[in-house]
Amino acid sequence: MFRIVSLFVLLMVGMSSFAQQKVTFSGVVRDAGSGETLIGALVALEKTELATSTNNYGFYSLSTQPGTYRAIVSYVGYESKVVELALTASKRMDIELRAVDNLLDEVVVSAKKRDGNVTNAQMGAMNFTMEEVKNIPVVFGEKDLLKTIQLLPGVQSGGEGSSNFYVRGGGGDQNLILLDEATVYNASHLMGFFSTFNSDAIKDVQLYKGGIPAHFGGRVSSVLDIAMLDGNKKKFTAEGGVGLIASRLKVEGPLVKDKSSFMLSGRRTYADMFLKLSKDPDVNKSKLYFYDLNAKVNYKFDEKNTLYLSGYFGKDDLGYSDLFSFDWGNATATVRWNHILNDRLFSNTTFIYSDFAYNVMVNSDNSDFKIASKIRNWNVKQDFSFYSSPTSTLRFGVQGLQQSIHPARIKAGEGSTVNDLDVGSRQGVEVAGYVSHEWKPSDRLSMIYGLRATDFMVMGPGSFYEFDGDGEPISEQYYGSKIVKHYFQLEPRFSASFLLNKKSSIKASFNRMAQNLHQLTNTTSSLPTDQYVVSSLNIKPQIANQVALGYFRNFKNNDYEFSVEAYYKAMDNQIDFKNGADLQANKFFEGDLLFGIGRAYGAEWYLRKNTGRFTGWISYTLSKSERKFDGINDGNWFRARQDRVHDISVVGIYELSKKWTLGATFVFNTGNAVTFPSGKYEMDGKTMFYYTERNGYRMPNYHRLDLSATYEPNKENKRFKSSWSFGVYNAYNRKNAYIIDFRENESNKNITEAYRVALFGAIPSVTWNFKF
Incomplete structure (x- = not known):
């Protein structure tokens, strides 16, 4: 274990030394109307192959050679924003995007990057927001994210009206359900006819069926974050x-x-x-x-x-x-x-x-x-x-x-x-x-x-x-x-x-x-x-x-x-x-x-x-x-x-x-x-x-x-x-x-x-x- 830690520290030092030759453009992307951080917003430098996405807390970081650039920041359902950059040194910039009024409803499950399903290395993952599920009919008329994910490939419902679900042949207890990183053990109301998640309070949902990232553990079938x-x-x-x-x-x-x-x-x-x-x-x-x-x-x-x-x-x-x-x-x-x-x-x-x-x-x-x-x-x-x-x-x-x-x-x-x-x-x-x-x-x-x-x-x-x-x-x-x-x-x-x-x-x-x-x-x-x-x-x-x-x-x-x-x-x-x-x-x-x-x-x-x-x-x-x-x-x-x-x-x-x-x-x-x-x-x-x-x-x-x-x-x-x-x-x-x-x-x-x-x-x- 000591050797692994030492090797890891040397790797970090080497990466830091290499990165010192570049400048970094970083910050947080938010909704201009509410100040909510935007998860998975795309930040790209025009006329280059350099791009990154915001993490689960809206943070992004993009390193490049010093110079003058145009950064394009985009997110599904929002107006894209162009930022002029003169990068002579590392720069912190928080960016706000404005929601598009009267936008046609997107499909329920949507990648944040239009071609992300093709280019991203992540496999077996799907992402959606509550705004995108409002038109999906469910029992009793209540918006329900657990009923929505049951409509995805590889996800099966637990039965008539049930919010319980199975992923790729695993058991119901083999799904890790996290609400703001806290484990939810029984995600059902009224014996399964409602889920415990009030859709009005939810910002983002990520389902992992395969290729599960290493920071998740404790279940063997899936992660619902x-x-x-x-x-x-x-x-x-x-x-x-x-x-x-x-x-x-x-x-x-x-x-x-x-x-x-x-x-x-x-x-x-x-x-x-x-x-x-x-x-x-x-x-x-x-x-x-x-x-x-x-x-x-x-x-x-x-x-x-x-x-x-x-x-x-x-x-x-x-x-x-x-x-x-x-x-x-x-x-x-x-x-x-x-x-x-x-x-x-x-x-x-x-x-x-x-x-x-x-x-x-x-x-x-x-x-x-x-x-x-x-x-x-x-x-x-x-x-x-x-x-x-x-x-x-x-x-x-x-x-x-x-x-x-x-x-x-x-x-x-x-x-x-x-x-x-x-x-x-x-x-x-x-x-x-x-x-x-x-x-x-x-x-x-x-x-x-x-x-x-x-x-x-x-x-x-x-x-x-x-x-x-x-x-x-x-x-x-x-x-x-x-x-x-x-x-x-x-x-x-x-x-x-x-x-x-x-x-x-x-x-x-x-x-x-x-x-x-x-x-x-x-x-x-x-x-x-x-x-x-x-x-x-x-x-x-x-x-x-x-x-x-x-x-x-x-x-x-x-x-x-x-x-x-x-x-x-x-x-x-x-x-x-x-x-x-x-x-x-x-x-x-x-x-x-x-x-x-x-x-x-x-x-x-x-x-x-x-x-x-x-x-x-x-x-x-x-x-x-x-x-x-x-x-x-x-x-x-x-x-x-x-x-x-x-x-x-x-x-x-x-x-x-x-x-x-x-x-x-x-x-x-x-x-x-x-x-x-x-x-x-x-x-x-x-x-x-x-x-x-x-x-x-x-x-x-x-x-x-x-x-x-x-x-x-x-x-x-x-x-x-x-x-x-x-x-x-x-x-x-x-x-x-x-x-x-x-x-x-x-x-x-x-x-x-x-x-x-x-x-x-x-x-x-x-x-x-x-x-x-």
Whole structure:
């Protein structure tokens, strides 16, 4: 390790010495109307090949030989700006871009650089903003970024109306979801029908499916990196919306003009208010709602130092009278300090807290008890970006994370037949370091390569168990507050692009990922009661190795984009359960777990139209996802629950006039793999079902059409704007199967029949949105 650090320091010194022969043009790019930093804005020197993009905090740095230049700064949806430069020495310049009024709506997913999908070395990544998703029809009419990413190639929905998603054959728990760098554990409201992310509070979203950068770690399938709005530094504004099921409001403005600002956004459903109208006393006292709150404050001390404080809190509360209640929620807090050490070296220091908890209360006859569960995360990060030249950027940093999980604590009421139980908490500490180099050695070749090293330490205090082949505990060992076991991993990352010509390229990527947090679930929808565990003596870190190869091509001056990517992912230390496993409130649950391997492979086609009155895309994914466990299916490969052969999404947005915009979405996918009974038998007068192959059957194919229309009567009014959004989810009333169950035929008990439970038919929606 000492030799690696020494070599790294020598490399930095060498780059600095070389860079001293040049001058540097650097600064921050912001929105002229609000002062928001712009992520991915393009800064290019005219008549040269020199160009760069702003980072996640709006910072750019471009080095060149001394001379006179014209810099062109551009960003999708904004007027380009030309800056005259006489560079005799390094120069700092912050740049503001003005949004284009009445701009035709762009397609939902848009690269910041028109040909970036061809030229960028990054592979398997997509970026979009909330403004770009406003015309996509979704259930209940609420803008929802998690429902939007499910329309992208390689991303599958978790089921009807669910915000849970799967990426390239991985599990739902294998996606790292970050909100201002804080982990969000359960990203669902109302059992998945809404996501936890209020779109009004979101600035930018980046999804990584492959070629994942080295500064991300902790999950083996994907990273969804979400940035909240900083707040308007120029003026006070407010916007919101009133819908059939939920309303929302956002306010933002300067605390000190051009120096400090705030953003506060809230949302709440009000189905519970209608319950109060019931004359039934049990219904009248019932609860059915969720709310969430996003807040952010920032302060710019000087040209080199900015402090950000942001947080999120959301809660769901369901209950029936005094007999049952169930609440769950996430909380996050992020303190971030951006510091520009010099014109080439950028620093970001972050302190993060996040947690997720749920509580269940049952008060029925002699079964009076409460269940509580909690997961907590403390995280500190130090990241650096070194812009050594326009063709070379070095990123490096360290991270420390403390994870604490209390799976379940049962507290029984007086006289209850339920016993008290406390499943002991588990602790884990992870330290990581990474280095990544983005390099363009020639006009045609670009690459990003790096290495991440992690050491996960299983921590006491607590009792650890050893199990026999039947899953029965045979020994117990108590450890105090010390390290019980180390899991050390090296995670190389690589992504490269080779230009065939100005319009097309070939890309390749490889990444190895490790995951020490595991979610135990046996459904395709992520439920709040799903249990989380950290790696232990019995549970090893999940490992995934993914390779991908793709062809990218643009047409008609970048108006059309086409890509096809093929991938193969091998997964080790996957987790499943024995038949009849009891995972809830069971301190010996590790004995009911099985460990095996997985594989996922497929191809993704993507065709998109970027400009004009009609925009949209078509995506098609052909894929396979399988698992192999010694204790399941006789040790043979079987389908994963999220395995789907075909997945198609068609999205279209048409600007009918200056006031009307129409949207439509059609989706089709093969049904999820599922385990159905293969036979039945009778025992003690009861009919029992007999199961053979795990996930050997499929749900029926799924398809639906969603329609939307947005009317903006006062689009020209710059002080007050409003719009009406109308939509129909599942327009042709397709009864897609949510559950397939089995029952005896009423007229002949020897016949077992399957019946379908559909969750949604056609659902109309209307929302009034306003902004001033």
